[in-house]
Amino acid sequence: MRLRIDDPADPRLDDIRDLNRSDVAERRLVIAEGPLVVGRLLESRFPVRSIVGFGPRLDALAAPADIPQYEVTRETLAEAAGFDMHRGLLAVADRASEIPLSEILATARTVVVLEGVGDHENIGSMFRNAAGMGVDAILFGNGCGDPLYRRVVRVSMGHVLRLPYAHLEGGYTTWQRSLQQLRDAGFHLVSLTPDPEAAHLADALAGRDKVALLVGAEGPGLTEHAMRATDIRARIPMAEGTDSLNLATAAAIAFYERLSRGPSA
Amino acid sequence: MRLRIDDPADPRLDDIRDLNRSDVAERRLVIAEGPLVVGRLLESRFPVRSIVGFGPRLDALAAPADIPQYEVTRETLAEAAGFDMHRGLLAVADRASEIPLSEILATARTVVVLEGVGDHENIGSMFRNAAGMGVDAILFGNGCGDPLYRRVVRVSMGHVLRLPYAHLEGGYTTWQRSLQQLRDAGFHLVSLTPDPEAAHLADALAGRDKVALLVGAEGPGLTEHAMRATDIRARIPMAEGTDSLNLATAAAIAFYERLSRGPSA
Structure with missing residues (x-):
């Protein structure tokens, strides 16, 4: 019409x-x-x-x-x-209702979990990069921006409309408990951190069948609570005396590492 | 005062x-x-x-x-x-005068060469990521934006003021000849391309002592002229049916691969 x-x-x-x-x-x-x-x-x-x-x-x-x-x-x-x-x-x-987490976890091999990521440009880039490098879903923990905000849709190049996503249940401080659901589904939980004491990203991901990658906001990063709920902390190697990478860029590097050298590579 | x-x-x-x-x-x-x-x-x-x-x-x-x-x-x-x-x-x-190319090449092990990159946000991100992951210099081929534009300075978080850069000599279509100067200095020239026939990035970079990574604008990418002047074409693996990555993100992934598995890793 x-x-x-x-x-x-x-x-x-x-x-x-x-x-x-x-x-x-x-x-x-x-x-x-x-x-x-x-x-x-x-x-x-x-x-x-x-x-x-x-x-x-x-x-x-x-x-x-x-x-x-x-x-x-x-x-x-x-x-x-x-x-x-x-x-x-x-x-x-x-707005369509979200795909249930259990349905996502039934087939996914690689998921991202966001905590405190309010920046719409970062969320949009995350969807674009995730779609491009074979990530199966994006899961939202506490304090994140709206994935269907207009700017997210635009920056994601529409991938937020295609790639499954869901919000993890739990209150302001308790959403990490729902990470147990991922662990029960066989996921290896990896925190991304600039901490130089953390494992090299490649070592943290090597040989893992199912991976959930946790990413926090630029600046504060993941909360200690969230990191404690994961199996390993992973870092991207950086030159000395420089700043950490942009959030979406850091995640894209992790997606690349996973896609290039994961079990399905 | x-x-x-x-x-x-x-x-x-x-x-x-x-x-x-x-x-x-x-x-x-x-x-x-x-x-x-x-x-x-x-x-x-x-x-x-x-x-x-x-x-x-x-x-x-x-x-x-x-x-x-x-x-x-x-x-x-x-x-x-x-x-x-x-x-x-x-x-x-x-504005200070540029550092001479010969001086840059005397000590650099990893450089980026840009062609047709006019987007100031991408140039700024490139400097930030390059500084963060141990790239030694950024070289400008034909048709690039001004590295000292205010937005570049801001997005680079000031790294454009620290990381050496230079413009390659030559006219509108002849700047690629100056790539020979890089080859003479022992650099392995690698084009970044979404072409699925190209070598995997990791294979293209493996075991190389000095690397010059060529990156073109988002959308058109590198000209065929520029790619022909390089030793190998490299791709980042992507999921089927998706778009290519943002330029600065793609380059950051290449910097990561180089830093993680280059000869100095």
Whole structure:
């Protein structure tokens, strides 16, 4: 169903209205921007509510006919969304419920567990890198940002819509208990830390069948509580007198080590 | 020398005026922001012209007395610089001349060569990661962004002020000839590419004494011309049907592989 909308105030554009407003996350929608990410949203488990874009963008997308498609001009889109969007294609979906942890653990061999990672750019990069290097799922511990935040969707290049993720249960200080569920499922739990006393990453991962890699926020890192709940602490070798790596970069290196030299390599 | 400045129009603040203006790069200065990066500028080979900041920030920095230090309020700084700067400390330096390539090659064991990398965030991350993982220098081929651009300095966390870099000589299409200089100095030249036919990164780097790693822009990658001038093409293993990695992330993985399993590991 394709309709042309010329009035930026048209209520059918409400889902994409003022997207830079700070309370937009309260709408609990998923926003995909640009042809690549919109295409991935269409292939995902998230139920698409509508697609909004320039005529040629909608033509090229060839989305299923049962999804409402609103053709707009650049001016109409800019006024409704609140900023100029040169890529001219957006799609909106409802949030689907998370995949149950037990279902993820039934088949996964490599998972990442995040603690206190609030930075949306880091979360998005983590999904992109995880998808690229064969990580099976991302699990959220305490204090993390929203994986379906618009910026995460964009930075992940839509991989947050494809790669399974779940939140670990437990309160503010007790989520680490749910790590036991991973251990029961046969996972070797590895903390990533800049601590020079920790094992070399390659040694910590070598020959392990199933691995859960724990990563904390840039700066504070993992809490001691979380690290104590793991089997081994691992470090990426660094030059002396330098800073630790960006979080998503450090995790990507661990994914590479796992993919290159894990049991399935 | 410490002076208080209360007039945002004071000409002594001209070096930090309107820093978000698009023509600010034409001033050919180096701008360092925040205590960490300002500290690194002070330790660098770049001659510092002045330091501007809030009183407590200047106290904490304890810079040499022969450098002019201008104490300002948050309001004065915001009006002069053109934006609010909560970290309240800036330093300005003149650009120092580049370290000659021959001097770099005399001692380096691992260098990166960039081609067509215009993105300042990627260049900044590259310096941060290179410094963190023992790369000795970054060399600029054709079509790269300015390594002393303010955003590069910030994203690199000041490492662009410490890690040696140089521009390879030659015109728009001929800079690859200067790769011969690297080969003459005993470097094994490795192209990084997403090509699945290329050698595994680990195999391409294994057992090499001196390595020059060539990296192209995200998207187009290295030109065929540049790749032909190298000894081997190397890939990072990726999951099927995914996108290539972010440029700085891919390079960081190569730095890790080199640091972990190079001859000096």
